Amino acid sequence: MSPFSWRGRPHLAWLLAVAFLLALDQLSKAWFASTIALGTAVEVTTWFNLVHVLNTGAAFSLLAEAGGWQRVFFIVVGVMVVVPITFVCLARQVEPLERTAGALLLAGGSGNLIDRISSGAVTDFLDLHWRGLHWPAFNLADVFIVLAAGAWILMSLRPAVATSKSAS
Numbered sequence: 001m002s003p004f005s006w007r008g009r010p011h012l013a014w015l016l017a018v019a020f021l022l023a024l025d026q027l028s029k030a031w032f033a034s035t036i037a038l039g040t041a042v043e044v045t046t047w048f049n050l051v052h053v054l055n056t057g058a059a060f061s062l063l064a065e066a067g068g069w070q071r072v073f074f075i076v077v078g079v080m081v082v083v084p085i086t087f088v089c090l091a092r093q094v095e096p097l098e099r100t101a102g103a104l105l106l107a108g109g110s111g112n113l114i115d116r117i118s119s120g121a122v123t124d125f126l127d128l129h130w131r132g133l134h135w136p137a138f139n140l141a142d143v144f145i146v147l148a149a150g151a152w153i154l155m156s157l158r159p160a161v162a163t164s165k166s167a168s
Helices: 010-035 068-089 096-119 140-157
Strands: 041-043 050-057 122-130
Touching: 010 041, 010 068, 010 096, 010 122, 041 122, 068 096, 096 122, 096 140, 122 140
Parallel strands: none
Antiparallel strands: 041 050, 050 122
């Protein structure tokens, strides 16, 4: 049974899942922004810190120093992603894994989109590093997006189900 097929109302269950994930993302960003000073880090382990950084760029701070035009660009791209995903997951009959991936992508994309619209930057607070290798800071919305991409990769690797049409 799909995690998003609540009492025969998969669309409602899907919307509630998206709302829950989006709230989790926004609340976590607000909490870390209010408890950790901007630009500082709290060491949790030798390979993991909690930080408070603002990213005006995309993944890996791509275009972060672009001079400001990237804010509008990333907002437009964000809208161009979340609107079709919402439509596909609500209007089409999709399989449970595809619906789950859509919920993760919509929640993650919307979470970062809200940040870009409200403040011009995405709040990041998770920081991984190991033996001199350092991954750029990220947030729960980014985790949701990566999980969605992983789900879609897994779906693409499965053999296609052949549909046969009976002869009339």
